[in-house]
Amino acid sequence: MAAPEAFETLKTRLAQVTDLGRVRRVLGWDMQVMMPPAGAGVRGEQQATLDRISFDLFVSPETERLLEELSSYEESLDPESDDASLIRVARKDYEKAARIPPELRTEMVKAATEGFMAWRQAKPENDYDAFRPFLEHHLELRRRYVELFPEADEPYDVLLDDYERGMKTADVRAVFDRLKEELVPLVGEAAELYGEDDGTLGRSFPADQQEALSREIIELFGHREGAFRLDPTVHPFASGGGIDDIRITTKYEPTGLESFFATMHEYGHGLYEHQIARELDRTPLGGGVSLGLHESQSRMWENLVGRSRPFWRFMYPRVQSNFAPLLDDVDEETFFRAVNRVQPSLIRIAADEVTYNMHVILRFELEQDLLSGKVDLKDLPEEWNRRMDSYLGVEVPDNAHGVLQDMHWGTGTIGYFPTYSLGNVMSVQIWERIKDDIPDLDDKLERGEFAPLREWLGEHIHRHGRKFLPQETLERATGSRIDPEPYLRYLKDKHGAATPA
């Protein structure tokens, strides 16, 4: 069956919607990295205009009519074909977006900006009470949003689905319960394994040398020429305008090498978008399929590559030379231990591989309790602190290092946090499969050969974009849906008491 005219009409319409989304991403990057600060007011209006136009273009009787008209064409196609996938995914996107009353959408967009500003002011002032009304408003809006999807098994499913389509809260709970069971004892073992902090990463690393190293690793990991850029920012992120316009950001602190790990992390996000099939460009399929899968890619480059022995055999002499003579007295083993040290701490984004997940699980559980009203907002800081003590044994000194640390709740983003740990879990499932396909992967990494890994990811995951559901995408690549066991094995092998130090 030849593609009917309606298909081209739909594609053109969706290409425009996609273009507007990409433009908003570039403007978002610009706002955080480049824009003169006084420009914020009018930029907000511009973003709102783009959002409204894009929404009106997508959620319109014309889109509905085209999707209806294309049902029989869709049924005539191989479901795995680009065309069938385009119609299927667009229909799903449409059905979800069309449920939301425009007033609610506008209110959520507005609340996100207002809440973000309130959070940004409250955090340095440790002032949870000033922020609480905004969080209250976010929760009210989310409850209204949840009610639009009465078929959900539980309220949190509705929010989670926005970031990890098809995943249920019950699925996440099953994974996280396994993680908790194993990780709580592992934290203690791992902390002993690498010993006390020896100050290696507490040294002053000059910002320009940190930047040179970040640029070096992006080139070593590899990409098509002229398609990546790197800039400094306050909160590292990856963005860009298309598969050949990838923009990653990092943060150069006066001490330590967090900037280097953030760069490898954001490279992983960037590479995912970079390797999506060109045929999917300017369609709703031309993006990463979920936050969890995205995070599996960033955590893979940051941790499975970037904190591995083979990588550091290759990379450490380069790092020493980059910062010479700063690390002349530090040998590879000492450095390797320093970047792998496990130590319960207060701040999620600075947490090690093992404890990181406990930060996420705490947020996942609290979000559900807030949504259901089981935890009252006035008790949230105490509840936060109590659970931090219980999960990680750390005492929270103030709200800036506690409940106010992350931006997410400021913008009303609820249901997002679990995808961080789902990404960790999936990264190792994928990694095990890669090791089956490339048995000498470690040798390759030790020689600085990253192309085989990059290409494997492109072929088995990246190129598909949003064609399949996240769990389908994972299953196509690894043969199974999400499973915490490979990740737990990896953590125990690397950080458990039985590990030869």
Add this chain to the structure above:
Amino acid sequence: MAAPEAFETLKTRLAQVTDLGRVRRVLGWDMQVMMPPAGAGVRGEQQATLDRISFDLFVSPETERLLEELSSYEESLDPESDDASLIRVARKDYEKAARIPPELRTEMVKAATEGFMAWRQAKPENDYDAFRPFLEHHLELRRRYVELFPEADEPYDVLLDDYERGMKTADVRAVFDRLKEELVPLVGEAAELYGEDDGTLGRSFPADQQEALSREIIELFGHREGAFRLDPTVHPFASGGGIDDIRITTKYEPTGLESFFATMHEYGHGLYEHQIARELDRTPLGGGVSLGLHESQSRMWENLVGRSRPFWRFMYPRVQSNFAPLLDDVDEETFFRAVNRVQPSLIRIAADEVTYNMHVILRFELEQDLLSGKVDLKDLPEEWNRRMDSYLGVEVPDNAHGVLQDMHWGTGTIGYFPTYSLGNVMSVQIWERIKDDIPDLDDKLERGEFAPLREWLGEHIHRHGRKFLPQETLERATGSRIDPEPYLRYLKDKHGAATPA
């Protein structure tokens, strides 16, 4: 008469159109300053989508209906009021835009991006032949565009009107013929006046010190806090997302101080947009009224301020200290002569005040000849070189220093060049009026007091935005329409044989 509901509806619609235009400007800046080069293809599509959506929003039966409905409201108002001007200017914009078939418009936008990328590659490679097909395509598109306005006196009028509304090719020719008449002999006189190039500006000025100086002058000239940014680029320009988001660019060459003059020039453009009345923001009136008026502002800060004796009395010690010890052996008089030296040369943007106009006149004449087919594209480089020899007596060594030097033809921008010299002419008309209003302006400049000049420009020119036609705006500020005589007097006073050296 109270504003009818249709007026608010029109304003909202035009605010969205304005937002999309501002977004396109920021993306244009991004493309030239920030975008990874491989991102060009999809960016072209995105710009085309924004243009298309903006065009559909503006050129719609709804806009036409609203404008019609608002006729009687417009007539009830003072024509100089913001509301009457909004309706009047929007109607004029509408009538022009409604003539253009959407397909042609889309093609022109796409060709601009593609042509720009081709030009950017061809220039350093001196490869005119690689660029020629893009220029050919631009000319075809312009010829189709011109045909849409059969009432024009001559084809070039149609293109010129896009940049200088209401100005005719014949008006420009009359001004330029006067310039040619006086400038050709003046070039010879002026070249003798300041003597041979003594190498002062041939020294190596470190790029980071050039940048520091550029930043210093932007702060000295002044603006609202957090509203300007400065970046390096290949071809300096000014852009931005709003009156408090002004982005100027400059170019740091290994030798010379062109970057400093370019910064003052682009500051002048930026200041114009920065000082437009806030009430006109997000309306079609909230921008500079024409390229000529814009250029009058940039040339004023670059030349009438930036190459004047009072300015250098104030500024030279700061420049010496910025580059110390590089200019310790150069006194103010020697430096002043160096930055005012008249010397026929190859590159327009580096040309002195006198010869600059000859570069523009050459392009103005060539553009008409290309449009009419009188000059064939395959002969363009030779024709360029022949005229450079005839007008300025210089020999063009290669296309990078000849026909490929400017970006304009890369993006298909034809009809734009004459506005540079119109700006020169108008700048002195305005300057004479300022000197009447601020008799001690020279003393103020010598003390580094730029606020009175800045405020005069804001009050008499900038704040009006696009409320009045370009020549009306000039007349309101100076009492007369365009007149080359003040400019010629200025040039002869400063650079003529009768001048005391």
